[in-house]
Amino acid sequence: MIVTIKKEYDGKQMENLLEWIKTLGLSAHVSNGDNCTIVGLIGDTSKVDIDLLRSLDMVESVTRIQEPFKNANRKFHPQDTIVDVKGHKIGGGHFTVMAGPCSVETYEQVLSIAKDVKKSGAGLLRGGAFKPRTSPYAFQGLGEKGIEILKAVSDEVGLPFVTELMSEKYLDLFVEKVDVIQIGARNMQNFDLLKAVGKTDKPILLKRGLSSTMEEWLMSAEYVMSEGNDKV
Amino acid sequence: MIVTIKKEYDGKQMENLLEWIKTLGLSAHVSNGDNCTIVGLIGDTSKVDIDLLRSLDMVESVTRIQEPFKNANRKFHPQDTIVDVKGHKIGGGHFTVMAGPCSVETYEQVLSIAKDVKKSGAGLLRGGAFKPRTSPYAFQGLGEKGIEILKAVSDEVGLPFVTELMSEKYLDLFVEKVDVIQIGARNMQNFDLLKAVGKTDKPILLKRGLSSTMEEWLMSAEYVMSEGNDKV
Amino acid sequence: MIVTIKKEYDGKQMENLLEWIKTLGLSAHVSNGDNCTIVGLIGDTSKVDIDLLRSLDMVESVTRIQEPFKNANRKFHPQDTIVDVKGHKIGGGHFTVMAGPCSVETYEQVLSIAKDVKKSGAGLLRGGAFKPRTSPYAFQGLGEKGIEILKAVSDEVGLPFVTELMSEKYLDLFVEKVDVIQIGARNMQNFDLLKAVGKTDKPILLKRGLSSTMEEWLMSAEYVMSEGNDKV
């Protein structure tokens, strides 16, 4: 992490900054250039509060060199993550197709589609029971009843299934019945929901939010993983 | 609402479409052009499922002419919305400043700031007790304790306050203690949370989500309002 | 094209509007709803100035139903566009790879790459002689000398080539020596350049500008095509 210091700064403040950096278990390297002074922070900077640093009077800007996420970082576990869903492996070169209807409507509808999905070689069934719709007047999904239908079809056809969780309220139901929990694009930064699913041991399918950066996405994965669930 | 039909279409399908439109309480006007046939839907189209229409084989595209929101629509209540927060009026030409610290840290900190906020003429105090932070390692706010501090300072100084709700889990606490509930940018499309606050009678401060369109924002307001709460 | 009229409007103005629509060779269909009056324009609306319509006092909004481009529109030539570059066909199911170095540096460099490109089965050579670089201090390309190198290698190896034109100033040179003219992302709305290449009979490779909509991109193709060059 590189902290650029303003041209005119107070020596006492600099001492305090360097002292504080030391208390974080990091070492600092100061470099005096013509136009600015630069402080390099060396060590594990993933837990440094970058906003706090930026808010200091003497600081012009702060630039991360290393990523602010650790559990979701390849550097700390170079091997591929492989998630096992009832025998279907995801990741590590395994290619899994998850298919199914946008919305769960009826048992017959899902059953008929699930049979085709299985016949076509897909590894998981997917279907929406709780539907995030832009309009409150659009069909909102069957809710709990949709989960029952998915579970029944899943058992009958022998395909694990993934479906979206929109509220912590239904977490117990999902943990009991659902094989993979989807967090949708609109909830990618619903941090309470991320923490909640991070406390389960269910595989999490985390969709990228609209206009999110890759880093924000990985930070959302980090939210889940920092609670103990690394099946993201 | 304008439905553009593909060049080659089935007469029977068209009959079904027109029949279905009638069952929605709308009337249809068909216009045959050289390059396409157009069906105009006349009446209150705010509850028509546009995705369903678009998914029909014979339909090339669907264009809304009227807005898909009604409660949040000026056309249906041309007068300004005025929300009264313990005597402070918001909207309708009233100009209210809400000010306070990013994060609630201590009682003394908030009290000191609140006194300045009041002296400076602001109408509401604001402060974050639950903090939506991109990183799970950044300070997440004091939570419930932060709400207690805000409430105590609010009572002492005589300023109503606004603070962000991130999870339905704390809704009762907010309804009991908080004057204005903020829904933050990242939760603008957390529809379950929108519905939940729509069932309260608390004023809602709804922030616009990153990269959201105006229409998506108004649709989120519509979610709150469609549950009965029009103080958005 | 649908013109939505404001609730309160002047009858005389409406007459003038309908008169004006007629002079454009279009017919108008007026529909009076509860909340607004709608005028549908029927006929070839691609040349209607939508901004002018929008600027009228009585008009609330204007919505296009048909696309504002004609030459670039599938509806007016449903068959695929096939461009022939010295025997290599592009489009209509033909799959052509164009490959080569980012920047032309030396004859030897381009020759060596071009031989590999040909051996690998690509149909065209590409390489930058004029380079659009964000920084004025970055290498700006060899310019005219780069074109000479590309032409010489192209003749020797027997591969037609594509390269980017950044300024009308070099149009004659490009028409004489270059097989396919590339218009880069940053110049997608450099309308004078689009018109200039539209007057040649060279195939044009038009890149999509950053954050451009599909419609803006097609309108840029329309600029080229409206000058007579349909090899876009």
Added chain:
Amino acid sequence: MIVTIKKEYDGKQMENLLEWIKTLGLSAHVSNGDNCTIVGLIGDTSKVDIDLLRSLDMVESVTRIQEPFKNANRKFHPQDTIVDVKGHKIGGGHFTVMAGPCSVETYEQVLSIAKDVKKSGAGLLRGGAFKPRTSPYAFQGLGEKGIEILKAVSDEVGLPFVTELMSEKYLDLFVEKVDVIQIGARNMQNFDLLKAVGKTDKPILLKRGLSSTMEEWLMSAEYVMSEGNDKV
């Protein structure tokens, strides 16, 4: 500038890199961490080709600490830029309004507007003679005749004027007659045009391109300034 080196790298390549950095007149500071090695480049890095650095096998990423622009950089001329247009000062706390019609249509139209503009206290007249329009079928402006009209009105009313240049082709005309040259949003990265106006001594009004970053905008100003024209 911070160059992050991959975990496994070749000692010989590192020597070459450090040698090359020296030839650029910069000094290098190498720091070996647990997860990566970092090379800090100290000195004027504004002319370092960051893409070239990034393309090296051993380099994981390159991060700029200092801005890649120099002429457009406050750090190198902390005082405000003040541009004098026939006595009207722009910048440095001077507040200048430029007003006028979107399109120049007739002498009478512009004259009438210019008189109002002057009466209202604006310092410059603006009006479009060459119009960048998304559609080739929309009115493209009066072109050279529009410039004549603007010049005549400007002289008569005693207001300098600004108008948009879309092609180098008309540069001589603009230098002779126009007081301030506008580069529009769509041409913000038309680098040949930027260089061309950089060779004049005319004040340049540079609009920000759609979705451009601040840095890209400043780099476009740098294009103009690097040719000698600092009135941007």
